[in-house]
Amino acid sequence: MTVAMRCRLALACAPLLLSACGGDGSSPDTTPPQVMSTTATVQPPPAGGGPAEVYLEVRANDNVKVTSVKFLIDGNDVNGDTQQNNDGTWLHEMDTAHIPAGTHTVTSVAYDAAGNSSEGTATLTVAPPALATPDTTPPVVTAAVDGSFGLAKLTAIATDDVQVAWVQFLVDGKSTGFLGRESYMGSDPRNQYFTIIDTTALSAGAHQVVVRATDTSGNSTDSAPVTVTVDSTAGLTETEPNDTLATANSVAAGTTLITGTLTGANGKPDVDLYKLSLPANQTLRVDMLSFQYQDMQVTLLDANGKLLAGNEWMSASEVNTISYANGGAAQDVTISVTSLTVGFDGLDRYRLTLSYQ
Ligand SMILES: [Ca+2]
Numbered sequence: 300m301t302v303a304m305r306c307r308l309a310l311a312c313a314p315l316l317l318s319a320c321g322g323d324g325s326s327p328d329t330t331p332p333q334v335m336s337t338t339a340t341v342q343p344p345p346a347g348g349g350p351a352e353v354y355l356e357v358r359a360n361d362n363v364k365v366t367s368v369k370f371l372i373d374g375n376d377v378n379g380d381t382q383q384n385n386d387g388t389w390l391h392e393m394d395t396a397h398i399p400a401g402t403h404t405v406t407s408v409a410y411d412a413a414g415n416s417s418e419g420t421a422t423l424t425v426a427p428p429a430l431a432t433p434d435t436t437p438p439v440v441t442a443a444v445d446g447s448f449g450l451a452k453l454t455a456i457a458t459d460d461v462q463v464a465w466v467q468f469l470v471d472g473k474s475t476g477f478l479g480r481e482s483y484m485g486s487d488p489r490n491q492y493f494t495i496i497d498t499t500a501l502s503a504g505a506h507q508v509v510v511r512a513t514d515t516s517g518n519s520t521d522s523a524p525v526t527v528t529v530d531s532t533a534g535l536t537e538t539e540p541n542d543t544l545a546t547a548n549s550v551a552a553g554t555t556l557i558t559g560t561l562t563g564a565n566g567k568p569d570v571d572l573y574k575l576s577l578p579a580n581q582t583l584r585v586d587m588l589s590f591q592y593q594d595m596q597v598t599l600l601d602a603n604g605k606l607l608a609g610n611e612w613m614s615a616s617e618v619n620t621i622s623y624a625n626g627g628a629a630q631d632v633t634i635s636v637t638s639l640t641v642g643f644d645g646l647d648r649y650r651l652t653l654s655y656q
């Protein structure tokens with residue numbers, strides 16, 4: 300992550316660091332923002348060909364301050380940056396390469412610092428791309444699931460003879476609400492899309508995952524179904540408070556999965572600590588999976604809290620992996636997870652996968 304990106308994230312999240320109070324700092328703010336207008340405008344396609352720009356804009360007021368705005372198309376989060384213009388409107392830019400041809404409903408959601416929100420809607424009509432021969436061939440898509448405890452990663456490989464516009468993940472026939480994002484890390488295969496789901500919101504047992512891929516002409520294909528089998532006993536679920544070495548959650552030998560939530564408040568980030576005994580000459584590796592747009596830090600500490608490994612703030616869109624090679628004596632090692640920003644909208648859940656070599 301670049302310094303510029305980090306600053307932008309920090310600025311975007313700064314209002315969330317304020318307490319959830321009204322303008323006078325005492326009474327809770329329970330008044331949601333008011334969405335005055337929502338517009339979706341398709342610009343003329345560029346002269347040289349290619350997809351047209353789409354501007355999603357909203358004007359919203361609040362009794363305190365509108366702190367963020369997100370946009371959904373047909374109920375799917377567009378997953379992109381939304382910036383505030385000098386005139387106070389909020390803008391998200393995308394292009395038609397990522398929107399299937401046809402008529403869509405755009406929903407804007409405006410939030411204040413206390414998490415109150417309200418919505419507005421607009422209609423967006425996207426014309427099929429100007430092709431010499433109309434594209435009537437739907438995409439080809441396959442689905443896969445990684446995980447059964449805490450967070451699970453859903454992936455798909457989707458290709459099309461012209462271009463895949465978007466990829467939706469359906470769990471038991473219902474959209475996860477987020478469009479699939481392309482790529483996950485450099486070693487991923489080409490044409491991979493992914494999303495992350497919170498399995499704690501699902502009942503124990505098997506659930507069906509289907510991926511729907513749609514091309515720029517509106518042709519779509521559903522993947523063959525795959526199964527995510529939810530097992531809430533497959534690992535350790537954090538218990539708060541666990542913010543100090545003395546209150547760290549104990550990780551039993553043989554545990555390979557940990558799930559927890561970073562829930563900051565009043566500008567103070569949450570810290571989650573997990574203590575385990577690392578045998579002599581063993582290397583502990585920890586992989587962290589988390590939702591998007593949340594900066595998290597995962598480190599390994601010795602029994603005195605001294606850093607053993609991992610000191611980088613990482614974007615959750617990258618994979619956070621740290622490892623530590625123990626010497627000739629067993630020792631207590633603590634895994635520390637903390638966030639750059641406070642929690643918002645319950646999105647800062649994470650899953651740790653532990654392995655020993
Ligand atoms: Ca096609």
Ligand SMILES: [Ca+2]
Pocket residue numbers: 537539559560561562569570571
């Ligand atoms: Ca926590």
Ligand SMILES: [Ca+2]
Pocket residue numbers: 539540541542569570571572
């Ligand atoms: Ca904690």
